[in-house]
Amino acid sequence: MATLSLKQVEKTYANGFKAIHGVDIEIADGEFAVLVGPSGCGKSTLLRMIAGLETITGGEISIDGRVVNNVAPADRDIAMVFQNYALYPHMSNYANMAYGLKNRGYSKDEIDRRVREAAGILQLSELLERKPRQLSGGQRQRVAMGRAIVREPKVFLFDEPLSNLDAKLRVDMRLEIKNLQKRLGTTSVYVTHDQVEAMTLADRLIVMNGGIAEQVGTPIELYEKPATRFVAGFIGSPSMNFIDGTVSDDCSHVVLNDGTKLDLDHNVAANRPVVVGIRPEHLSLNTPSNSKITARVRIIEALGAETLVYLNFGDKNEAITIRMQGTHQFETGAELVLYSNPQQIHLFDRESGHRI
Ligand SMILES: Nc1ncnc2c1ncn2[C@@H]1O[C@H](COP(=O)(O)OP(=O)(O)O)[C@@H](O)[C@H]1O
Ligand SMILES: [Mg+2]
Structure with missing residues (x-):
């Protein structure tokens, strides 16, 4: 156990490419932290630096209070599970799990105790030979975890x-x-x-973007209060709707390109250009409010338990998505009135993308 x-x-990297730009993270003892972000944002790089498989070119990594920047991977007391679990095909599952311990000079009895205990936890006892x-x-993935x-x-x-x-196995293994x-x-x-994997597994999520940790928090904190437009778009499925708008003179609402007015509950400067963020599950057809967007149905995805409706609105055919419980039918081109609630409107700065 360790922090x-x-x-x-x-x-x-040696070729001069800067993959990680000054990341600060504190992970508590026993915590399950998830690094999430699009391909190429530096997740593997950061993990491999913690493992000692990549050098650290700036800053400090400590495990249990000990700086490990110059500690060899084998002496860091970490274990890594990869995507391609790289088991030795010619060895039994038992031997695969025992391999690392054998190399480290553990006694036969100690190895046997540990392998059988891990196999019990992973329900692999019958499959060791x-x-x-x-x-x-x-099961192979479980052997890799056993190792x-x-x-x-x-x-x-x-x-x-x-x-x-x-997909199905991924959900089982996730649990x-x-x-x-x-x-x-x-x-x-x-x-x-x-x-989705990140949200369901994490005690705490670290959302990475371009070698930076954009936000660190619990999954629900990130869902409810994304610090940036990037985090807002990354967390949640389907993605949050983003619509350009301008705050009104009296700051009571935001005006969209097509003249639509949405009530605001924010402390924001008048006439400021903003990006309005509304999650698809926060637009409703049947809870009337002053804030309504009239949009035309483009595509419907009926998933059984829920229905996703993709629509367009305004002269510029801006895209907007809603997510409804249950099954619903609409004609393509049908006009729907989408109601929003000021408490569920996020505002982001048009330039920086920061939450307002
Ligand atoms: N050995 C390397 N030399 C130079 N650039 C690298 C090297 N390894 C990875 N990169 C670059 O660093 C960035 C982050 O890569 P990586 O950590 O693998 O991203 P992720 O795991 O989030 O997909 C990418 O732009 C990648 O091309
Ligand atoms: Mg990777």
């Missing part, structure tokens, strides 16, 4: 461990990983580009 601390961590190819994808667990590390690092699995982490109480950092 993990990153202070102004930077990474400039088989080879990896005789297992399903999910990490037997090390009894201070910190688990996961780099997109579920990306190679099909397993969450349960396992809670049960073992091991401080964990998990990397994913999948915001």
